[in-house]
Amino acid sequence: MSAIKIFGLKSFFPLLLLLIFSCSETSKSEKKNTGNERVEYIVFSRVGGRGGNYKTIRVTQDSVVLSLGNTSKNLHKIWKKALSDKVKAELFGKLNVNQLSFIKSSESIQAQDGADETFQIKTSRTSYVFVNAYNDEYNYRQLENFKTQLKKIIPKEFQPL
Structure with a gap:
């Protein structure tokens, strides 16, 4: 009962x-x-090619961490830097979060001994992953601008792969 x-x-x-x-x-x-959607972090990587080259750059709101190397030669280097407000504004300021969903990825070229370029972008609302998006010339411009700003920050010895 x-x-x-x-x-x-x-x-x-x-x-x-x-x-x-x-x-x-x-x-x-x-x-x-x-509130507004904002970029939390971006990971740019270039992996593949002969000898297993890799380069990964993780950019958060407060720092940049770069790791690069070659797996066949067992080489590995790491570089870290804190971001000032000015540099952070230059990096993230030109990214239009509303346009990210229009960027188109392409096929992987690692199988032909090529290197794949990958962007992983985490915003406050969603995540995006783009593989070899440079073929989408119109929508890729903001990612190309981001890479250009990164080259200004990273020392010369860490830029070539």
């Missing part, structure tokens, strides 16, 4: 719990979606 004898109370209590939890979930998602 049930502890609650009145049928109305039996159905009211689960509905009350459902209402409380459903309201709390919507308020969390509303808080998350307010």
Whole structure:
């Protein structure tokens, strides 16, 4: 026999719990979606080619970390730098987050001993991954500008691969 004898109370209590939890979930998602979407980090990598060359650059809002090397020669170098507000504005300022979804990726060329260029972009709302997007000349411009700004920051000895 049930502890609650009145049928109305039996159905009211689960509905009350459902209402409380459903309201709390919507308020969390509303808080998350307010405000402008901003770039949290970008990872640029160039991997492949003869000898297993790799170069990975991770750019966050406060630092740049570059690692490069060659797997066949067992070489590995790392370089790190903190970003000033001015440099951060130059790097992220020209990226139009609303246009990222229009960039088209291309096929991988690693199978033909080529090197794949990959961008991984994490924004406050979503993530993007682009492989060999340089074939999309029109939409790739902002990523090309980002690479140009990176070259200004990274020392010469870490630029060639």
